Amino acid sequence: SINSCMEEWEALSNEYRSLEKLHQLYHAKLEEVNSLQQKCTKGISHQRYRLNIIKNSLRRLEKNMSESSQGDSERNALLQTDLIRRKAQLYEMENILPKPSGRYLKIILGGINVSILDKNEKFRYKDEYEKFKLVMSLLALFISLFNCLTNVRTMDVVHMFLLVWYYCTLTIRESILKVNGSRMKGWWRAHHFISTVLAGVMLIWPVGECYYAFRTQFMAFNVYISFVQYLQFMYQRGCLYRLKCLGQSHNMDITVEGFQSWMWRGLSFLLPFLFIGYAWEFYHAYTLYYLASHPSADWHVGTLSMLFLVLFLGNSLTTAATIPQKIKE
Template sequence: MDVDECLKEWEDLVADYKRLETLNKDYVAKLEEVGELQASCLKELNHQRYRMSIINSALKRMEKKGTTKDERLANLEKEVMKRKAMLHEIEATLPKQNGLYLRIILGNVNVSILNKNDKFKYKDEYEKFKLILSAIAFVLAVANLFIDFRPLQLILIFLLVWYYCTLTIRESILKVNGSRIKGWWRLHHFISTVVAGILLVWPQNEPWNLFRHTFMWFIAYISVVQYMQFRYQSGVLYRLKALGARHNMDITIEGFHSWMWRGLSYLLPFLFGGYVFQLYIAYTLYQISDHPEATWQVAALSFSFLLIGIGNTATTLIVIPQKLNEQVSYLAVLFLILHCCNTYTILRTLRKKMQGERKLIYKLRAIAHRLAVLDQKWRQNKVEAKTS
C-alpha cells in the first residue's frame, strides 16, 4: 500500500467516522429521551396508585358502614384488582431503586436490567454460579476429609465466605429485577455468610480438630443436595413457567416451596436429612464448647447452626400442611410421621454416641495429665538425687 492508497483509505475512514458521530448523537438523544419517559412513567404510576388508594379507602369505609354490595361495587373491585396487576407489569419494565443492602454495598448505582433477554441471561448465570461453586465445594470438602492441611481448609472456608457474599448481592440484584425470593430463604444466606466468616477466624486448635471432619461431611452432603435441588427445581420451574403458573424470574433456592410438590417424593427426605445434620452440628458444637481450649467461635457457631436448622425445618413444615390439605393422600402424611420418628431416633442415637465419646476423651485426657504430672515428679526426684 503506497501513500496515495493510504490517503484514500483515510478519506473513507473520515466519512465512516461522520456517520458514527451522527449515530452517536442520535443514541445520546434517545438515551435522554428514554430517561425523560421513564421519569414520566414513574410519575404517572405513582399517581395511579395514589388515586387507587383513595378508591380502596372509600370502598373499605362503605364496607364498614354495612353498605350492600351491588353489581356496580363488585365490578369496581374486580377492575381495581385488574388494574393493580397491570400496574405491576408496567412497573417491571421501569428501573427500581436499590434496597438497603445494595445501597450499602454498591451505592446508588442503577442495577435494573430493562432488556428481558438480559434479565434471563443474568438469572441463568446465577443458577450456573451456584451449581459450579457447589461442585467445587464438594471436591474441596472430600479432599479435606483425607488431607489434614490447614491451607486447604482455609481455601474451602474462604470460598464459602466469597460464595455467600456474592450470592446475597446477586439475589438482591435479581429481586430488584423482579425475582420473588423472599422471607426466610433470603435471610438464610445472610446468616450463612456470618457463619462462614466466623469459621474463617476460628483458630486451629483442639476444638477445631474435633469438629473438622463433621463439618467437611456436612459440606459434602449439602453440595450433593444442592445439586439435586438445582436439577429438580429447574425442571419444575421450566414446566410451570411454560404453563404460565410461575414468574419468569423465579429462581432455584434452598428448601421447599409450595410450587415444588409434584414429584417431590425423592427429594424431601434429603432436605430433612440436611436439616437434621444442621441440628446435629449445633449439638456437637455445644458439646465442644465445654472444652478448655474452646473459643467464642464455638458457641457462636452452635447458635447459628441451631437457628438455621430450626428456621429451615419450621419453614418447610409450615408449607407442607398447606399442600396436604389440597392434594396429598394419606400416604404422604404417613411418610412425614415416619420421617419425624426416624429423625428423633437418629438424634437420640447420636446424642448417646457423642456422650460416650466425650467421656472417653475426657478420661484419656485425665490419664494423660496424671502421667505427665508423675513424669515431672519423677524427673524432679531424679535431679534432686543427683545433686544430693
C-alpha cells in the same frame, strides 16, 4: 503508498460521518427515553397512591354496609376486582422500568442502576445465577471431599475463605435478582448472610481439641450439602426453563398441568434430602452446645451452635411453609 492510505482514510471518514449522525440520533432518543421513563414511574406511583385511597374508602364503606342494599355490595365487589386487576397491570408495566436498589446493594455497589429492562435478559441473568451456584458447589464438593480424607490446616482455611466469599457474592446477586422482581423469600437471602458469618467464625476458630472434635462431622456435612445443592440446581433450573416456556404463548409443548405435575415430582424427590440436611444442622447445633462446656472451648463454639440452630429453624420452617402454599396454588 501514502495515496492509497489517504483514499482509505477518506472512505472511512465518510462512514464516520454517518456514524456521527446515528450517534446524535441515539443521544436524542436516549434522553427522550429517560424523560419518558420518569413520567411513567411518576404516573405509576400516582396511580398506586390513588388506588390506595379508593381501597381505604371502600373498606370504610364495607363496615357500614350491613344495612345498605344488595346492589351496593355487588358494585363494591366489582370495584374490588377492578382494583386488583389494575394493580396487576401496574406491576406488569414496572417490568420494563428501572427500580431503585435496596439498602444493601446501595452500600456495596453505590447508586448504580441494576435493573434489567428485558425479559430475556432477566431470564439469562437468573440462569447464570443458577449456573454460578452449580459451579461453586462442585468446587466446594471437591475441596470438602479432600478435607474429609486429609487434614491439612491450609486447605481448611482455603475452604472457609471460599465459603465466605461465595456466600457474600450470593447475597449480592440475590439482591439484584430481588430488584428485578424475583419472588425469592426473604429467608433465603438471610440464610446466605448467616452462612457468611458462620463461615467467618469457622475461619477464625483457633485450632484445638474442640475444633478437631467437630471437624469430621462438619466436613462430611459439607460434602452432603454440595450434593443436595446439585439436586436443588436440577430442580430450580427445571422450574425456570418450564416457566419460560409457559410464558411464551406460541409454545405448546408444556401446559400448566404438565408443569405442576413435574414440579411436584421434583419437589417430593428433593424434600427428603433437604430435611435430612436440616436434621444435620440441628445435630451440629447439639454437638456444639455440648462442646461449649468443654474447658478449652472459646466463644466460637457457642456462637456456631446458635447459628446452626437458627439455620435449622429458618430452613425447616421456610421450606415447610412452601408446601401448603404450593398446594393452594
